[in-house]
Amino acid sequence: MFKVTEVMISEEQLAEKVSELAKQIENDFKGEELLVVGILKGASVFVSDLIRKINLDVNIDFMSVSSYGSSTESSGVVKILKDLDVNIEGKNVLIVEDIIDSGLTLSNLVAALETRNPKSLKLCTLLDKPQRRKADIPVDYVGFVIEDKFIVGYGIDYAEKYRNLPYIGVVSEV
Numbered sequence: 001m002f003k004v005t006e007v008m009i010s011e012e013q014l015a016e017k018v019s020e021l022a023k024q025i026e027n028d029f030k031g032e033e034l035l036v037v038g039i040l041k042g043a044s045v046f047v048s049d050l051i052r053k054i055n056l057d058v059n060i061d062f063m064s065v066s067s068y069g070s071s072t073e074s075s076g077v078v079k080i081l082k083d084l085d086v087n088i089e090g091k092n093v094l095i096v097e098d099i100i101d102s103g104l105t106l107s108n109l110v111a112a113l114e115t116r117n118p119k120s121l122k123l124c125t126l127l128d129k130p131q132r133r134k135a136d137i138p139v140d141y142v143g144f145v146i147e148d149k150f151i152v153g154y155g156i157d158y159a160e161k162y163r164n165l166p167y168i169g170v171v172s173e174v
């Protein structure tokens with residue numbers, strides 16, 4: 001049986017990091033408009049907290065994507081299950097993810113969105129698990145670099161459970 005056995009990142013640590021990332025984003029986009037794109041479902045909690053700490057003209061949109069398997073990795077294909085509502089041509093776009101693991105989701109998504117000619121395209125992730133990276137992808141804003149443990153909470157699930165935990169916990173077999 002699997003259970004949450006450990007708190008990896010507390011609610012307080014998350015709140016502090018979210019404010020820190022929001023300040024960096026605010027400084028980098030001063031005087032500009034910004035479209036923040038949350039990637040469903042995992043980033044939903046993080047992006048909701050993040051935008052409330054960014055004191056800029058911010059629009060928000062969401063995408064839902066699923067990467068094809070490694071056999072099609074080199075083709076840079078991402079299956080878009082829910083696309084953006086808006087045209088991003090000429091806009092500053094910030095993609096917000098909960099976690100980067102292999103990097104395939106984001107690298108494929110970036111390739112797909114670059115073809116739409118945004119003014120700029122930047123990446124923000126709350127969590128980075130560099131140990132399992134398959135696609136090298138430069139990320140502009142990183143919350144926490146974590147070791148290779150299976151985590152849940154703050155939007156992130158295990159079989160669709162635990163997304164509502166207010167902290168990041170580690171799931172282990174007990």
Ligand SMILES: O=P(O)(O)OC[C@H]1O[C@H](OP(=O)(O)OP(=O)(O)O)[C@H](O)[C@@H]1O
Pocket residue numbers: 039040041042043067097098099100101102103104105106156157
């Ligand atoms: O770097 P990668 O190895 O590509 O993994 C990261 C992706 O996996 C998770 O999404 P998931 O497919 O679990 O969907 P969810 O956010 O709806 O839970 C996460 O939200 C990222 O989108």
Ligand SMILES: Nc1nc2[nH]cnc2c(=O)[nH]1
Pocket residue numbers: 099100101129149150151152156157158
């Ligand atoms: N829920 C969950 N999804 C992931 N996707 C990549 N790494 C993880 C993880 O640690 N937990």
